[in-house]
Amino acid sequence: MADTIGKWSPGSSYGPVLSQTELYLLNPELEINPILTNSNPGFQLLFNLNTGQTSGFNADARDRDLPFAQKDEPATMPRVSEVIIITEYTPWCTIIKNPAGVTMNDICQGIWKDYTENMVNDKEFETLSPRVQDQVRRHAAASANNGMYAYFSPAQLPTRFRRVDWLRDKVFFEKIVKRDSYAKARLGFSAPNIFIMMLNS
DSSP states (O other), X not given: OHHHHHHHOOSSOSXXXXXXXXXXXXXXOOEEOTTTTTOOTTOEEEEBTTTOOEEEEOGGGTTSOBOOTTXXXXXEESOBSEEEEEXXXXXXXXXXXXXXXXXXXXXXXXXXXXXHHSBOOHHHHHTSOHXXXXXXXXXXXXXXXXXXXXXXXXXXXXXXXXXXXXXXXXXXXXXXXXXHHHHHHHHSOOOTTEEEEEEXX
């Protein structure tokens, strides 16, 4: 366990940060930080895409949330200057950049900002079924009402939605995985730094 912790500790004693060009030329197998893959037994990341709040959970300390002290650890080994996150739940790509190497905090902040600062456009919204459109409207109204679900008349429902509203209740980060077949089907190509984000309710 100590080896794993030491390996991911923040610092500059790693190899160089790979640029996009170097990444495509070298095509290395990137190792994803175990916290992001939900495979670190001592720390499960709790990250809410709606609020941006991050903390941790340990089954041995169920009475409290743990601070996300590892947030400055690199997201991958080797480190990279850019990470692309896609998910099966939405049509968007989140591109996260850090010339000094993308960290876990960069990933969380980048996803949170992308999903809360960008709005769903009309064409995107029209791709949803009427039932799902109504669910998105009601989630957006509840979100604007501090998470309180109440009866909203059609006139009270918002007409503009953030990307996070599209997710409805699936706003909790579960993990990121590598799945080249999905990346190719979705984007037409795959790359070592394209990851798929899984979400929970």
